[in-house]
Amino acid sequence: MHYQDYCQLVAGWQQLLGRFTDSLRRQVEAIVAANTEELASHFYATMLEDPHASLFLSNEQVKQRLHPSMQRWLTSLFAVGNTAGEALESLIRQQEQIGQVHARVDIPVNLVLSGARHLKQRLYEFFAEQLVDPALGGQAAIYASDNIDMAMEIMSHAYSLANDRNARTEEAYRLFSLTQNLGSERERQRAALLDWENNLMFAVAAAQDTEALPRLGASEFGLWYHHKAMHAFEGVQEVRAISETIARIDQSLLPAIAGEDRQQAMARLTEIREGTRSIHLLLNGLLERAAGLEAGRDALTKLLNRKFLPVVLNRELEMSRAAGKTFALLMVDIDHFKRINDTHGHEAGDQVLQQMAALLDRNTRGGDYLFRLGGEEFLIVVVDTDAERARLFAERLRRQVEAEDFLVAADTLIEVTVSLGLALHHGHPDYQRLMRSADEALYQAKHGGRNRLVIATP
Template sequence: MPRLSMEQLSVEWAALNQKFPAQVRQFVLEFCCEHSLDLAQHFYSEMLQDPAASLFLSHDQVHSRLQGSMQRWIAGLFAASDDEALQRLIAEQKKIGEVHARIDVPVHLVLRGARCLKDRFVELLDQAGTQAEGQRLAAARLLSDTIDLAMEIMSHAYSVSHDRNSRTEEAYRLFAMTQNIASEKERQRAALLDWENQLMFDQAVGLQAAQLPRIHASEFGLWFRHKGIHAFEGTAEATTIMEIMEQVDDTLLPLFDEQPEQKVQRLRELRDRVKVIRFSLDHLFEQNNALEAGRDVLTRLLNRKFLSVVLTKQVSYARDKGTPFAVLAVDIDHFKTINDSHGHEAGDRVLQQFATLLINSSRAGDYLFRLGGEEFLMLLVDTGADGARRAAEKLRQNVAREVFRLPQEQSLNVTVSIGVAGFDGHPDYQQLMRRADEALYQAKHSGRNRVVVAQ
């Protein structure tokens, strides 16, 4: 569907409602409220028969929470009475679509669920038999059209979010393979030079234009089209490189046959274009691009950019392999006081030394993030809640013993509060993050310098 604004979607939803008399809309609202439990139970009984759906719906918390949410959602589709309420309703559909994308629920399952709801609604209407046939038909059409519109909005939000997640995941895959940005830069410069040298050689030995190597098919071209373009998405340099690659393959190389007397001039043009590619590539690697943006500049830990990718992968792996993992939400106590009393340079020193301590407290497979300010997150792989609690307590003690060195030979001691949450099988990683954040909140508001494990 097109990228309609909230106002446009409100107009479309209002226009749909206006197609039906007020008494029909009121009847559908009351009927859905009356039978919301039946509809929700039917939805789950039908969906759980699908092996793919059971992966997402069999978890106890999902079942208990979403059954109530489904009841509210069904009735809520027909309860909006003004434009503001419609906008809230539309925002809810977008949020649902984004959640589906985050936990990777297949779209066909969502559409199947909608079909099951519509079928059950018609069955209940027929069983009730209190409405005339025309009224039952109008009620069925209103419900069907409304659910279809909700599905369109969800699907669009799903698509946008899924595409964004896919680009981030690809950038992370590239990032994970290229921890040394300088070496990746040199590797791609060398690949570009190899293509250029091969082209010059093939042209010198008299190959026809059609036989000359295309930059799109070169090692550099493959890397840039399938990885680099996503990592550097949105930059002017990336657009320039793609445009030049198209010009070289589609326009410049064919001219070597058509205008042989201008071969030297064509070679100069080719060399100039390659220089622009090389310059643009250098600039991409030097600026704060998508690769380097994966790390916090100050601490060199991962930042939020790849948090969703890492957690999504870990949830998928844990559910597939049956292995545990846990997250530690870590916050340096009274960090603002450090900045206020000793200055921001001292605060930066504390953050850097603390990051080093985190690295020394982690294993090779663990992940370390700086989420912003004095907030950090540790993801401990192959570790249950009890092991994570012990690791958190050891970290807390190590921090308390550490002497943090400040400028002008000053020093101080700091403490941390830690919230621990073990993965419990829920497919949405944000639920795990919320539990860790709530535990951290309890730790900070019950005296700080302590570890709290989420229940």
Template structure:
């Protein structure tokens, strides 16, 4: 069934209101304004009792904002409604539905909360005692029908946004192996071999178990956990690679601490596991070909298309594994002067050279995006505040030292401002992006060529 337009929804909402008397509409508005707080609190308490809701609602900012938002929402549904009011109310319900889809709150939890709120409304209405008979039934019906219509508008927006996100996610899953299949294959084979050589050297020189490199935290392991596992999700080869890494880090390596053991069987098993990982990795790459959609033509970095998918996946990973990550929003200072003074070809050269510099200063598991114009974004996986701050300062200094080469043998010095935001547990990636953007704005306002951390 096609989604109703905003105009059609406003007509339906207006027709709903016309079915009830003006007295009932005035009464319910006053009633909801006076009882908005207990209704919101009841909604929140009922939702938190569901184990499926706590991951979304337990965050401090969500909790504090939800109470006030719910109070405004309850009263706003029954406010005086001109055509413009109805369009605004419908837009609000659609925005709520889109946010729910973005942070992946199950629809049934929202509907359960609405049902609980209607029950509480009836309880409060009975306790109020001012209405009885037909008046009571009319107000109860107006309340129930209005909340149901609001839920319908939310659900339509949720379904549309969720379908769109799902299509983008599937496209990204196929694409996320990154730049070039052949070069990425060799890069990751090399990273796996490098880890294996470091491990053998560490064992030969008598390093303690704590000092031996873990496969899950080496260059290959970080790449596979954050990119490869998602790109090849659902394949038996990916599952076997993950299983092999767990076996190596959690089962085999601890055995080397036992002095009395003969190490030869463990070394053979280690070799077999690494060979299996390498075989499965080769097989996965052979099954996939290069996909270019979603890559910026000029810089070859990812474009905005996959940013929501990447951020959502990273938030889910961080919440499930207790991991940290950070985003850096980077902007070239006075870029317009470069285009105006040297021409757009020179500006393109600067963007391309900067993109190469960012790639060379990132790890395999990190993500790089060109957001548009002279603005870039770097997502740093498995990185807390101190590590992100060091990485940002290193990038800023590297750009400041770099000699940017322009057409006709010209050179140029460039600086960059950076806004930094660390994941704080909030389930909506837009909140993190806003914090990073605000930090970038402060860096610009504070004189440029600096790193500012989001509050």
């Protein structure tokens, strides 16, 4: 959010607070402070009634963290001392962060709003029972409702922005995963389309019955298009045009050939040829559009970069919930990399990074994901594993690097080691927590002597 937006929100919140006396706000603050545990329990119980929310909130780590974090949120929201601009700006940032977390773990915003509504109702009950002056109950209810609504508005905005960003990244990854080798994909489908054309010409020349003529939609190209390309490029203009052309060829032009004389049949075949030529052009445009997705790869190592990390981790979380399987994150950092650059030059450093990427790639499975996070740091998403298998994999990788000779010049080989931080997913729905655990384990490995593996404590 821009600074100007923060200023407007601060001014709006201050205006809201200014409608109520300090005396009323202090009474509400005291009631909230005295009942934060009960309010948090009520909010939590309400959320758990929803089957979608229970997938996330029944996790033990969430249970342990929800009550204290909810109590802190309530306390800060109604603290009279939060009227100043700087304090309010901090409060606004807090609501934004909460909204971003909700988007990351995929808790629907309507569910949060429902929880807030039940929270307000419980607050009204406390006001009726505990206000020093019961006549202020209506004013207290309006103040509490407006204050919570303001927080929900900021949360919802942050949620919407984060959700849109996640959706765009998901879409980009879907295209990227399909078209990692655009040149070969283009040639393969061009050949499949030409093969169908040749088969059609042969069938027409052999005077086959109309029903026996090969349909484009059932050809190898048609199967690739319908089962992969349509899904990957959903909503793109070229897709609609290709779909319409295939339908026209299969449903109109091919059936018409049998009932016409040779001259008319040849005219239909010419239309079909024009249709396939049009598909060729549209397909080229489609795949060229996807060429920009190389931005999802690190230019030096050709590994995935951070761009698609949220998509991959959210998918693994989803699969873990659905199948009951778990995964691990393994942070890998090259030891003393600055020394390599200083001693042998930055070109040598680049060579070490490329060789390290190749070594990691050779030693990971087809289902694992390998990222370069930046600098000399890599991340491996180790899928379908458990604590012991992940540990053995990481140790084997460490020893493999230690045993490898790295070429930094035509006649110069050096030894390289890595430090590793391993964290196993234990059910928490926010992948950022798992990232932090792996990062902290890596930090301990680096500061504990390097060339070692540290496993994060659950």
